[in-house]
Amino acid sequence: MVTNDRTTSDITKRIFREVAKLTWNGELESKKELLPEEIIPGPLPQFRCCIYREREIIRQRVRLARGLCPAKTDTANIVQVIPAACDDCAISSYSVTDNCHGCLGHACYESCRFGAVSIVRDHGRIRAHIDPQKCRECGMCAKNCPYQVIVHQVRPCKQACPVGAITMDETTGLCQIDETKCIQCGHCIHACPFGALGAKTFLVDVIHMIRAGRKVYAMVAPAVEGQFGPDITPDSWRTALKKAGFADMIEVSLGGDLTAAAEADEWAEAYAQGEKKTTSCCPAFVNMIRKHFPTLNGNISTTVSPMCAVSRMIKEQEPDAVTVFIGPCQAKKSEALDITISGNADYVLTFDEAVEMLRGKDIELEPAESYSQQGSTYGKRFGNSAGVTAAVMQCLKEQDIDASGISVKVCNGALECKNALTLMKLGRLPESFMEGMVCEGGCVSGPSRQKALNELKKDRDAMIARADDRGVHENLRIMNVEQVPMHRD
Amino acid sequence: MVNVSICVGSACHMKGSREVVAKLKELVKAHQLEGQVLLNGSFCTGNCQYAVCVVIDDTVYSVRPETTEEFFNNEILSRVS
Numbered sequence: 263m264v265t266n267d268r269t270t271s272d273i274t275k276r277i278f279r280e281v282a283k284l285t286w287n288g289e290l291e292s293k294k295e296l297l298p299e300e301i302i303p304g305p306l307p308q309f310r311c312c313i314y315r316e317r318e319i320i321r322q323r324v325r326l327a328r329g330l331c332p333a334k335t336d337t338a339n340i341v342q343v344i345p346a347a348c349d350d351c352a353i354s355s356y357s358v359t360d361n362c363h364g365c366l367g368h369a370c371y372e373s374c375r376f377g378a379v380s381i382v383r384d385h386g387r388i389r390a391h392i393d394p395q396k397c398r399e400c401g402m403c404a405k406n407c408p409y410q411v412i413v414h415q416v417r418p419c420k421q422a423c424p425v426g427a428i429t430m431d432e433t434t435g436l437c438q439i440d441e442t443k444c445i446q447c448g449h450c451i452h453a454c455p456f457g458a459l460g461a462k463t464f465l466v467d468v469i470h471m472i473r474a475g476r477k478v479y480a481m482v483a484p485a486v487e488g489q490f491g492p493d494i495t496p497d498s499w500r501t502a503l504k505k506a507g508f509a510d511m512i513e514v515s516l517g518g519d520l521t522a523a524a525e526a527d528e529w530a531e532a533y534a535q536g537e538k539k540t541t542s543c544c545p546a547f548v549n550m551i552r553k554h555f556p557t558l559n560g561n562i563s564t565t566v567s568p569m570c571a572v573s574r575m576i577k578e579q580e581p582d583a584v585t586v587f588i589g590p591c592q593a594k595k596s597e598a599l600d601i602t603i604s605g606n607a608d609y610v611l612t613f614d615e616a617v618e619m620l621r622g623k624d625i626e627l628e629p630a631e632s633y634s635q636q637g638s639t640y641g642k643r644f645g646n647s648a649g650v651t652a653a654v655m656q657c658l659k660e661q662d663i664d665a666s667g668i669s670v671k672v673c674n675g676a677l678e679c680k681n682a683l684t685l686m687k688l689g690r691l692p693e694s695f696m697e698g699m700v701c702e703g704g705c706v707s708g709p710s711r712q713k714a715l716n717e718l719k720k721d722r723d724a725m726i727a728r729a730d731d732r733g734v735h736e737n738l739r740i741m742n743v744e745q746v747p748m749h750r751d
Numbered sequence: 752m753v754n755v756s757i758c759v760g761s762a763c764h765m766k767g768s769r770e771v772v773a774k775l776k777e778l779v780k781a782h783q784l785e786g787q788v789l790l791n792g793s794f795c796t797g798n799c800q801y802a803v804c805v806v807i808d809d810t811v812y813s814v815r816p817e818t819t820e821e822f823f824n825n826e827i828l829s830r831v832s
Contacts, residue, residue, distance in 0.1 A: 329760065329794040336796055338756065462794050470761035584764070599792035601757065601772045608764065 263714040266418065269309070270347075270457025274323065275618050276301065278465060281327040282622025285469040290328075297324050318346040329462045339441045340461050340595045341448055348458035350435030351417050355399045356392050361411040364388030370403035370412060379403055422453035424676030424700065425554060445549035447676065447700045448592030448709035461592045464609040465619055471584045471609075472507040480508045480616075481572045481607065483589030484515040484637065485645030485705040488722025489613065489712040493629035495725065496636075499588075502620050502627050512576065514587070515637020516741055517568025518644030518653060519734045520575070524565040524748035525650070526657035532563075533668055533694055538686060540696040541650050542750075543567040544705075546593035547679055547698035555683045564749045566603060568644055569594060574605040575746045584608045588616040590645075590708030593700070604751050612710035633728045638737040642726050645705035647674040651697045653734060660735050669693040675702030753788045753830045758804040760795025766802040770816035778823045787831050 265271070280297055284290040298317035307313045322332035322344045331337055332344045358370075364381070370390045371379045378396035381388060392403065392412070404412035419437050420428045427443035428450060430436070437458060451459045471478050480503045482496060490498075500511040521543055532539045542548055542563045551558050566574070573585040587594055587607040594610045597603070611619065617627065640656050643649035651670045658665040671693035673679040679698045685691040701707045703715040706722065738744050757763075757772050772790065779788050798804050801813035807826060814822045 330797060338791065338793060340794075464794075467759075467761035467764070467795065471764070474761070474765060476765075599759065599794075601759070601790055601792040602776070604773070604776075608759065608769075 263712075263717060265452060266455045267452050267457055270454075271452070271614075273301075273320075274457065274460065275614055277320065277323045277327050278463065278615050278618035279621050281324060282465055282469060282619045284622075285466050286473070286623050288473070290466065294324060294328075297321075315346060319344065322346050323460065326460045327463050328466050329464060331462075332460070337441060339439060339444055340446045340592060340599075341439060341444060341451065342460060342462065343437050343439060344458050344460055345436055347456055348436045349456045350430075350437075355394075355416060356397055356401065356404060356412060356414055357394075358390045358392055359411045359413055361409060362389040363409055363411070364390070365408070367408060369406040369408060373402040373406040375400070375402070418453040418455060419450040419459060422449040424449065424680065425550065443553060445546045445553060445700065446593040446596045447546035447549075449676075449701075451592065451709055461595065461612075463615050464586075464595070464598075464611060465615055468586050468609050468611060469619065469622075476584050477509040477580060477582065478507070478584045478586060479576050480511040481514050481517070481569060481576075481585060481587045482511055483587065483591070483645060483705060484513070484518055484568070484642045485590045485708060485711075486588075486613070487642060487725045488718040488720075489590070489706070490627060491629075492721045492724060494627050495630045495633050497630040497632045497634055498627045501630065502625050505625050506620055506623050508586075509583070512572050513636040513641075514568045514572050514589070515641035515644065516737070516743065517570070517572035517575075517637075518641030518649075519638050519737050520571035520743065520746055520748060521565055521568045521644070522640060522650070522653035522657050522734050523738060524571075525563055526654045526661065526663070528563050528565050529654060529668065529695055530658065530663050537561075538691065538694055538696070539563045540683075540686075540698055543644070543650060544593070544699045544701075545591070545597040546676075546700035549593060549596060550676070550679060550698075550700065551683065554680075555687055558683060558687055561686065566606070566748055566750055567597065568641070569597065569610075570603060570606040571746055571748060573607045575743050577605050578746065586611060588613065590701075590705055590710040592709050602751070605747075613712060614710050633725070635729050636741060637729075638732050638734050639726055639729050640734050641737065642729060647699050647702070647704040648672045648697065649704060650699075651695075657734050660733050668695065670695045670697055672697045674699060674704070676700045753807065753827060754791065755788060755827060756791045756793040756806040758795055758798075758802070758806075759792040760799070762795065762799035763802040763804055767816040768803045771803050771805070771814055771819050774816065774819040775823060775827075778820065778827075782828070784827075784831060788827060 298320040302316045304313040378393045382391045427440045503511045569587045585607045586609045588611050598607045598610045640653035673682045803814050805812045805814045
């Protein structure tokens, strides 16, 4: 997978590992201040101007790994800017490249309605120039230039944000997140080539719970299958997590089945009453509705997510259990913090955080021959775009409900979600239901994905093909979990 | 709107933050304040000596399951207009 953040991601993982190791050994408090020097021994800097800045970045990252804000000010957002790491990239949005011919057409000049374009003599050459103070970023100059020499550059973090939550502090030039807009999708985190964005983690909390002897259950997302290669199965995770002290691991594909069954009932009812509903399993999508389309709040289905379903199932049996979701998602952390939903996961870890938590105890995911199955293939496909719809349709079919009139708008990625929600808000969405996933391709392409969609497809399909063809309701009967409360309170 | 953040970090969890949350939810419902009091979970803010930490307007309060009702009456009801 070609990414912008290989190097910074390696540093982030190292920090997760070191923080986890100290926490497992009960030494975090006494030794956390030593980490910056240990990781950046010097005397020469490797990436930045000096070792002192590199160490400050490490210090801020350690705070984030501990679940704290990187700098002094404390805010509730999960996604955070690491100020020491931000390069304050001086990108003025539209600029004229050296390829400008200085032509006589002056289409750039003519097309600018704000007087930002001028034709100047620069070192003897005639060329166009854009005054960043006057430019309103309308893009007309770039569009009209016959040589396409005007480029549009946007900060990678800003470009990655689907909801316009990222701006720049005008005095410092540092990136800042408008927390009233941020939907915690985490897309910016891996877009920044300097690794200046990160997310708070529950690493320390999870390890503390295990060390305190609590019964901690892991719940691994359906998106896991195929992420770590052809032979790392859900059983590999169960073995490794139990070795680390977890009581057990339950596949959230089972939760996918639970959610699909409840969602099918809810859709059938809403359809009969002519109401439109959206899915509720993607937390970034739910955050998008709550923050950007509040009038559609009542259209979010009240069925809880697969993560919550499995957590409730575990807590019904063991009320004192601590439940930890492990998946590709950052936004799930915000779902866990939404305490209005009872019985939901106590903590959430991303794949990267979970793998490094295990490594902090010298445990690796090992290839497993076995493939024990807790979810149907429909539940397993919940992590793919259109997977939720397929599972709900299967449930309607299993219950002999006529679904021929039910139309679903599958929204793959944040942009499609936004467009469909806009139509729904205006009362112009033709479809009755909407499946929303903010990550393009579905959860399998979440911010903590290990591979690009095309790279993992083969392994994922092969692994899911090992599952038998049981239906959704059949699986719920096999797993004996038909009594889980499935709605938000 | 009164924003009430209850820490769900491990120290607060072990001192009963889940019980505090459940009780606050019941009290908010009983007083029909759903539209005026917003209950949120929060990450650990490093004030573990006060567990269970509940934050309103940047002030950290130390609450236990058995003092939740008293806390609700003194600190939340007084802020609801």
